[in-house]
Amino acid sequence: MTPQLSRKLTTVAFIGAGNMARSLIVGMLQDAGELQIRVSDPDQNQLDVIRSYGSEIFTSTDNQQVIDGADVVVLAVKPQVLRSVLEPLQTLAQKQQPLFVSIAAGIREASLNTWLGGRLPIVRCMPNTPALVKAGATGLYANSQVSKEQRSLAESILRTVGITLWFEDEDKLDAVTAVSGSGPAYFFLVMEAMQAAAESLGLKPEDAQLLVVQTALGAARLALESDQQPADLRKQVTSKGGTTEAALNQLNTGGLVPLFAEALKAAEQRSKELAQANT
Ligand SMILES: NC(=O)C1=CN([C@@H]2O[C@H](COP(=O)(O)OP(=O)(O)OC[C@H]3O[C@@H](n4cnc5c(N)ncnc54)[C@H](OP(=O)(O)O)[C@@H]3O)[C@@H](O)[C@H]2O)C=CC1
């Protein structure tokens, strides 16, 4: 059964108001009737951006102030600064025991728990920026302190911005990060490359962009809604001796497929390195 947000107002505090927090908050706001959102960040300009999304959002430069009394605390700062952010929050965290939801790449639940004083419920998740338009994909992992209700709460919050998928093995989140966390950037790069190529074929920039982006959207929707595999859908575009075949031959000669395998491996490896460098 799909978990629903409870009728009770749930207070969700974000620490960090950067790119990913903004994507999640904008996406979540349409369901804000059941969510009270608070955000902290040292940069008042970042907080002003958040406030422009909705005057009902409470903002502060003081992390303690936003987590005090919160049901859920979303950790949305860079992995490299998490330790220095969490250690000063230890006393409040131990007293109030909110559910912590970390979106930081790599950083293991055990490290987070050590920095927060131990034995706290922590959900690690890996969302992505299409959350901004409620088309996100999030992988989730819960430690053993997380109750059934908290698991459901975390899932219901992330489901306001897209699909969710649970993993019982924490290490799998490194692969999720490589695939869907970083994934939007790969597709944007392909769009950039196709746009530039279209312009070099003589199309106007605005025509090139519209054709490329609509084609990406159409291909994604078709792959999502069809019961056929992407490989079958690709074959249906590729006429023997035709234009698609000419293009795909070039991409294969350039090593596109093994290059993707190497790229995702590098992202997964970087996620593991971030974990090792921050214990
Ligand atoms: N961007 C993405 O697509 C995704 C990111 N993530 C994860 O989300 C997290 C945030 O990434 P992203 O949003 O891209 O990074 P950003 O740098 O855009 O955002 C981080 C924010 O945290 C602020 N910050 C720094 N120190 C503190 C502090 N002590 N207390 C409160 N806030 C602080 C930063 O302020 P300042 O700039 O002034 O330092 C910045 O505004 C990372 O851990 C990343 O791994 C996960 C999935 C996807």
Ligand SMILES: O=C(O)[C@@H]1CCC=N1
């Ligand atoms: O690049 C990064 O490290 C973050 C995590 C996934 C997407 N952005």
